[in-house]
Amino acid sequence: MTQDELKKAVAQAAVDYIVPHLDDNSVVGVGTGSTANFFIDLLAQHKNDFDGAVASSEATAERLKKHGIPVYDLNAVNGIEFYVDGADETNEHLELIKGGGGALTREKIVAAVAKTFICIADESKKVDILGDFPLPVEVIPMARSHVGREIVRLGGDPVYRDGFTTDNGNIIIDIHNLDISRPIAIEEKLNNIVGVVTNGLFARRPADVLLLGTGDGVKRID
Numbered sequence: 578m579t580q581d582e583l584k585k586a587v588a589q590a591a592v593d594y595i596v597p598h599l600d601d602n603s604v605v606g607v608g609t610g611s612t613a614n615f616f617i618d619l620l621a622q623h624k625n626d627f628d629g630a631v632a633s634s635e636a637t638a639e640r641l642k643k644h645g646i647p648v649y650d651l652n653a654v655n656g657i658e659f660y661v662d663g664a665d666e667t668n669e670h671l672e673l674i675k676g677g678g679g680a681l682t683r684e685k686i687v688a689a690v691a692k693t694f695i696c697i698a699d700e701s702k703k704v705d706i707l708g709d710f711p712l713p714v715e716v717i718p719m720a721r722s723h724v725g726r727e728i729v730r731l732g733g734d735p736v737y738r739d740g741f742t743t744d745n746g747n748i749i750i751d752i753h754n755l756d757i758s759r760p761i762a763i764e765e766k767l768n769n770i771v772g773v774v775t776n777g778l779f780a781r782r783p784a785d786v787l788l789l790g791t792g793d794g795v796k797r798i799d
């Protein structure tokens with residue numbers, strides 16, 4: 578199977594997982610990226626089975642609206658039963674690196690609110706130790722140099738994502754070659770740097786369920 582076929586298979590598995598639990602009052606949290614896009618397109622077939630969605634990015638909000646799925650501000654909803662999103666890497670504890678698409682902050686907020694976070698990923702994303710994929714960090718623009726220096730002190734190589742602005746008006750620094758053998762500790766250290774909005778490690782709040790697309794079918798890990 579191609580990578581896109583694996584992504585579509587896990588997106589379908591997520592739809593099959595959540596739809597039986599949805600009712601007229603349900604609001605679904607929806608992530609960002611190519612795997613999440615497959616999920617949106619497949620979820621749209623069930624748009625009459627739930628109330629609407631909260632989006633983790635402007636791009637996702639636009640795609641949901643195109644399908645006629647109502648998109649709510651997070652502050653306007655009572656809660657989110659499920660959050661479904663992709664990842665750039667996952668380890669066996671369902672700790673993730675996210676933010677390849679730059680949507681990490683809103684993704685982290687929606688994940689924090691959701692009762693159940695379902696990560697959908699093809700098997701290329703499963704690793705033993707996080708960190709081959711450069712770790713994205715969203716930074717207030719005026720703090721760029723300061724945050725870069727602090728990242729070097731932590732042992733990483735900061736690379737400014739040139740020409741990219743987040744939905745929140747900030748910049749992204751991607752950290753290469755960082756030792757992420759202790760994900761929770763690194764997540765907290767990065768968050769403590771003044772000027773960092775958030776970082777793409779989802780370790781303090783990992784996924785609850787991983788639907789992993791493999792050549793032998795979709796594997797569920799929870």
Ligand code: 5RP
Pocket residue numbers: 608609610611612613662663664665674675676677678679680681684
């Ligand atoms: C966006 C993300 C995505 O979930 C991550 O980049 C995976 O993307 P894709 O599904 O396209 O491989 O965190 O900020």
